Amino acid sequence: MTRWRGRLRVETVLPGVSLVVTLVAFVVAAAAIGRSISPYDGYNALQGFAQLGLLALPLGLTMIAGEFDLSVAGVYALAGMLTVQFGQQQPLLGVGVAVVTGALVGAFQGGLIARFRLPSMPVTIASYIILLGVTSFISGGLTKTYTNADATAFVDQPVLTLFSPRSLITLALFVAIGLILSFSRLGSELRAIGGDRRAARASGVRTDGLLVGLFTASGALAAVGGSLLSISYSSANPDPGIQPLVLAVVAALIGGVSLAGGRGSAWGLLVGAVVVALLSQIVIFATLPGYVTQLVFAGFLLIVIAVDAPGVRRRVAAYVDARQLRGTRE
Amino acid sequence: MTARQLVSPERIVVAIVVVVVVIVCATTPQFLTLNNTKAILASTSVVGMAALGLTFITIVGSVVSLATAQSMAVVAMVFLAAQSWGLVPAMLISLVVGVVIGGIQGLAVGYWSINPVVLTIVTAFALTGLATLVSGGTTVNASGDGFKGLNATPGGIPLSVFVFAALALASQIVLQFSIKGRQIYLVGENRLAATSAGLPVARVVVFAWAAFGLLSSVGAMFLAAFNTSATINVGGSLTFDAIAAVLTGGTSIAGGRGSAIRTVIGVLAISIISDVLLLRGFSTGAQIAVKGVLILVFVVVVQVRAGRVAR
Helix, strand or coil, X not given: CCHHXXXXXXXXXXXXXXXXXHHHHHHHHHHHCCCCCCHHHHHHHHHHHHHHHHHHHHHHHXXXXXXXXXXXXHHHHHHHHHHHHHXXXXXXXXXXXXXXXXXXXXXXXHHHHHHCCCCHHHHHHHHHHHHHHHHHHHHCCCCEECCCHHHHHHHHCCECCCECHHHHHHHHHHHHXXXXXXHCHHHHHHHHHHHCHHHHHHCCCCHHHHHHHHHHHHHHHHXXXXXXHXXXXXXXXXXXXXXXXXXXXXXXXXXXCCCCCCCCCHHHHHHHHHHHHHHHHHHHHCCCCHHHHHHHHHHHHHHHHHHHHHHHHHHHHHHHHHHHHHHHHC | CCHHHHCXXXXXXHHHHHHHHHHHHHCCCCCCCHHHXXXXXXXXXXXXXXXXXXXXXXXXXXXXXXXHHHHHHHHHHHHHHHHHHCHHHHHHHHHHHHHHHHHHHHHHHHHHCCCHHHHHHHHHHHHHHHHHHHHCCCCEECCCXXXXXXXXXXXXXXXHHHHHHHHHHHHHHHHHHCHHHHHHHHHHHCHHHHHHCCCCHHHHHHHHHHHHHHHHHHHHHHHHHHHCEECCCCCXXXXXXXXXXXXXXXXXXXXXXXXXXXXXXXXXXXXHHHHHHHHCCCCHHHHHHHHHHHHHHHHHHHHHHHHHHHC
């Protein structure tokens, strides 16, 4: 099997087909309950996309590089809380504090991971726990109310019927990162350190600097997402649970990113996040019972696994390579 | 062991942390009391059983399960629903359900090399969906009261503590002395080499996952007995608690290294630290944050040390 066929199969076909299937399901579901699709459904789906996107984008980017930044969920919660804490009068001040904090947290983790060649999952699980603790400490364990109604009204006001400043900011970040990765060496370098880090290092990729930059960006992006959510909901929840994190992983996988690293793009992540948002929206407007959502996501992920199945042999090879690589890195 | 290894920076960090924790514990009023010791042990046992099970799949190279809480919740629901048939049949059914849930995932990971992280996310969704579908989203209450036997406290110590100790010992013996146990380490260390060496790699992986199912379902039964009722959310934060315990104990996330005893130490360390913070009147948030910092310190030290040994 040639390399480009493998890439065509998963990276492009998976998000593409998922998007088409989901859009068809959307229309069919609407027809089945005898309800016409209004622009409001699109607006709602995009609001869902805004909520999920800035978890899926940072997490997915680290997955492309063969890492796994679970702390994004913690940064998301802390950023929301900081925005409420510091942004009651000046929303931008709150967002600024949150984003700087997120970037610093990310830079610290990236530094640890690069300096000591640590596997990222244990480090980011520990950070996730710390961040939830700090968030809960700041709020006293309670949900905090954001009273700046002007800011709330601003981020959620409809723009061109379908969009809101919140979803537009999210989209803009996806597009910006997508363009940067497509038109600079960064995109291929990220995939290179995800695919074969030793080879990437040997070919002159500055892996350590790239990792620190990656985790810094991951923290900052997640912080933007958390801030926007708090402003939109006019409150910050100290413990959002792991459901948003899991949905972000699902979005990344549907977007064609592989957990072994080395595969995926910001465009795929964009489609993945939109697909998950649309699926959630279908369940909501068709008033299906909650467990259907769970089964739908389980089914979708099974399809992701099945799509990858013809490449099991190749995946085994990649898995073994990655493990051997890890063995030598340690 | 050379002198340099004896005083390596990692050991110094661990020693400092241990000394600080011991001093803080010793100077905390109420810490060195029998009741407090019992409280620590009781809070250890359920998460401990989950973490023991997780140790098997981490060592065999399957990273972690992100469905620990959901798997245990399903077993807890089954256990309570089956109470009307008597305690022993209910226990057997629960164990079978746990082993089947773990074993099926083991088959997928062992034979098809499916990524365990994706797989366990699927499992978490599927179990949540199916459990809600079957139970109609309502709380499962006990259909008999045989389960109360599990809440016994012989000698003032919860039965679950004795069971946890026995399971820890058994796990350690299996991992250290049985052929399957040694094979688990080999497969985790280098799956390709294990395959080349002719080991039944897939069967070893299935065994490890079935062990996870077995150990976590014992924990789930005690969880059910404590709560006397169960929903799919009864597992709470068990997924991450178990991962934190395994990692804090020093089992390597890359597989091939670790032990049941290390996991016991990890669980106890987290319980002791949580307990001291509670006694000293820290807020819940501060408790979680300090716990996280200590986990981070241990993870960094342990993984750096694992790297040194490997080199």
